Amino acid sequence: MNERLEMMHFEFATAQRIVFGPGRIAQAPAMAKAWGERVMIVTGRDRSRVESIEAALRAEGLVSALWSVAGEPTIEMLEAGREAIRAFGAQSVLAVGGGSVIDAGKALAALAANPGAILDYLEVVGRGQPITQRPLPLIAAPTTAGTGAEVTRNAVIGATAQRVKVSMRHAMLLPSVALVDPELTVSLSPDVTASTGLDALTQLIESFVSNQANPLTDGFCREGIARFSKAFRRAYGVGDDLEARSDMALAGLLSGLALANSKLGAVHGFAGPLGGMFPMAHGMACARLLPFVMTANHAALAERAPESPARGRLDDVGRLLTGRADAGAADGLAWLADLYAETPIPPLSASGMTEADIPGIVAQARQSSSMKGNPVTLSDAEMAGILAQAL
Secondary structure, eight states: OOHHHHTTOOOOOOOSEEEESTTGGGGHHHHHHTTOSEEEEEEOSOGGGGHHHHHHHHHTTOEEEEEEOOSSOBHHHHHHHHHHHHHHTOSEEEEEESHHHHHHHHHHHHHHHSOSOGGGTBSSSSOOOOOOSOOOOEEEEESSSSOOGGGOSEEEEEEGGGTEEEEEEOGGGSOSEEEEOGGGGTTOOHHHHHHHHHHHHHHHHHHHHSTTOOHHHHHHHHHHHHHHHHHHHHHHHOTTOHHHHHHHHHHHHHHHHHHTTSOOOHHHHHHHHHHHHSOOOHHHHHHHHHHHHHHHHHHHHHHHOTTOHHHHHHHHHHHHHHOOTTOOHHHHHHHHHHHHHHSOOOOGGGGTOOGGGHHHHHHHHHTSTTGGGSSSOOOHHHHHHHHHHHO
16 A cells, blocks of 8 residues: 555544633633532642632632642652542542643543552553543643643653653543633743744644654644744744734644644654653753754655655645745755754753763664654664764
């Protein structure tokens, strides 16, 4: 079967409901009330961001408890959270925060309703068993524009002892409602705007050139890349530009819809091991790796798979980023270089990585599910070369 026909075999799954638009967070209490009066709010370190939501829940006659995620969720953190959510008797979960908060909300909603230990359900370091009982209803309200976690079917969890990030993965982890309100992102700092936004761009590009791309995800990727290219600089430089924030929130949502129904690629294949080994922001790691992976993929495709549709798709990325009909892959890379000159991207060495770490990272990345979505199989030497350039 040729690659064009292969693309016509696909499935699509997402949150049961997607609600998008400025001010839509006001609908959260009425949504939660449909499932019962006890709501567990999951948020980040800054609890003040949910004070108005707590008040709105009380006004609706609901009882809430608050559980904070101090950074990316870990096995130990979720064990404590599961006990808290069960003791409270939550009937639904409202996760308000970035990708880590939403991943924690997804995991807790599942763990509250399923027996056994967290390790029963984790990939790589655990037993990878399927979730059997439907999780508590979950409203996922992102406060960053980048991860797309509100519409993905996995939760990324840190296994501290093994120095790796792993996933709990199941279709039932998809939230009941993805509640995307761009107003929640207006207060983001430039650094977080860049880190999460560049994560979204990487997810859009990797999903678009993935070996599992399909006609539905193609549409999300094209729209998302185009909106990112027009809105990112404005969102980064003028934080309260609600139009730019809305475009960025939509780009993040579209990136989640795409990656959850295609695959990613080598950038995320590397980013998983790197995030487990070193204290680096996921989005910045992706941003640093992206141009080197794009360049390596372009060269490898030309050499070993010249008929692959992904070659043309890399040229399409250049057109979408620049807005020029005559652009190609090299123009897209030049556009990224100009953007990075305005938005400094730290090298991987800034987080403590050294050249001696490269072989181990290559070995770990080779086993990642994201690496299997790359449009061409990269050799160990090619992978090492990408890391050396990003170092």
